[in-house]
Amino acid sequence: MSRIHVAAASAALALLLASCSRPSSLPSELKSEGQRKPAPNFSLKDADGNAVNLTDYRGKVVLVNFWATWCGPCEAEIPWFIEFEKKYKDKGFAVLGVSMDDDGWKSVRPYVASHKINYRVMIGSEVVSQQFGEIESLPTSFVLDREGRIASNHIGLVDKVDYQNEIVKLLEDPKTVAVPGTGAGVFAGLTGAGVRTGQRP
Amino acid sequence: MLPLDLRPGYHVNSNTPSDEYLIPLRLTWNPGPLEASGFAFPQPRMEKYSFSEKPLSVFTGDFQIVTHFKVPANAAAGPATLTGKLRYQACNNSMCLAPKTLDVTQQVEIVK
Numbered sequence: 001m002s003r004i005h006v007a008a009a010s011a012a013l014a015l016l017l018a019s020c021s022r023p024s025s026l027p028s029e030l031k032s033e034g035q036r037k038p039a040p041n042f043s044l045k046d047a048d049g050n051a052v053n054l055t056d057y058r059g060k061v062v063l064v065n066f067w068a069t070w071c072g073p074c075e076a077e078i079p080w081f082i083e084f085e086k087k088y089k090d091k092g093f094a095v096l097g098v099s100m101d102d103d104g105w106k107s108v109r110p111y112v113a114s115h116k117i118n119y120r121v122m123i124g125s126e127v128v129s130q131q132f133g134e135i136e137s138l139p140t141s142f143v144l145d146r147e148g149r150i151a152s153n154h155i156g157l158v159d160k161v162d163y164q165n166e167i168v169k170l171l172e173d174p175k176t177v178a179v180p181g182t183g184a185g186v187f188a189g190l191t192g193a194g195v196r197t198g199q200r201p
Numbered sequence: 202m203l204p205l206d207l208r209p210g211y212h213v214n215s216n217t218p219s220d221e222y223l224i225p226l227r228l229t230w231n232p233g234p235l236e237a238s239g240f241a242f243p244q245p246r247m248e249k250y251s252f253s254e255k256p257l258s259v260f261t262g263d264f265q266i267v268t269h270f271k272v273p274a275n276a277a278a279g280p281a282t283l284t285g286k287l288r289y290q291a292c293n294n295s296m297c298l299a300p301k302t303l304d305v306t307q308q309v310e311i312v313k
Contacts, residue, residue, distance in 0.1 A: 068297070069222040071296075071297040072250065072252045072253050072257065072292060072297065073252040073295055073297060075253075076253070102300070107222065136298065137297065137298060138296060138297050138298075138299070155296065156295035156296035157294075157296065
């Protein structure tokens, strides 16, 4: 009868590499105006096949959330984002969920339905990941001001209240921003109870 | 036997994760001189994490996966190299890393 002998004990495979050791983000404060850099644009398809261009959201406060269906901490944030979308949509806010699932809509479509996600979700790509500084850990989120600049970013799960405080501060920022494609048009921030949303998504 | 070593604070989903969306730990061997006939994973731990309402079926720390191989009758005696792939997806208490697939190699001696 044939037998096998393991010729040499193999060294233990270290499953986590040094490149994967980015620290989780601490509760952050919004970057000052001077520190904010423009978010890279992307054009990705949503579940209906419609193109979602980040620049179309200029004039809104946007939370760009990189996530995946296999990511437990991402799942924990989803109810918060659903709430934010409901609560602040009419004030000029939007959540954009960029899924990093390898199998795309096959996993994401049923997940979006089962979790009753009410914000736009797209399938991300390696290119978009690189544009945002090589997304290695999920969730990773960027909060953009009305001028499309990155006002804060979070790697890993942070407190809901941190997001909420940032969103509210940015929504209440009285600064005005130019609306692309409208010449000299000016987009007003929150003024009293009302917000001008212009021709926004 | 494939020994594995996880960085402290991290876990990988077990081979039988507790949620359909979670990616299981999976070891596969490429066709070669031996045929894998079964795997023995350690008993998973049911761990509760701050991001999850329910405990998750995970592996942490050092552990081993044992593969049972059949030796075909026509297998040549002598040294042989087995190659395969290990797919895993790791998280810590606040974030997850993308799924990875590692090449694994095992040197064996087939004795007649």
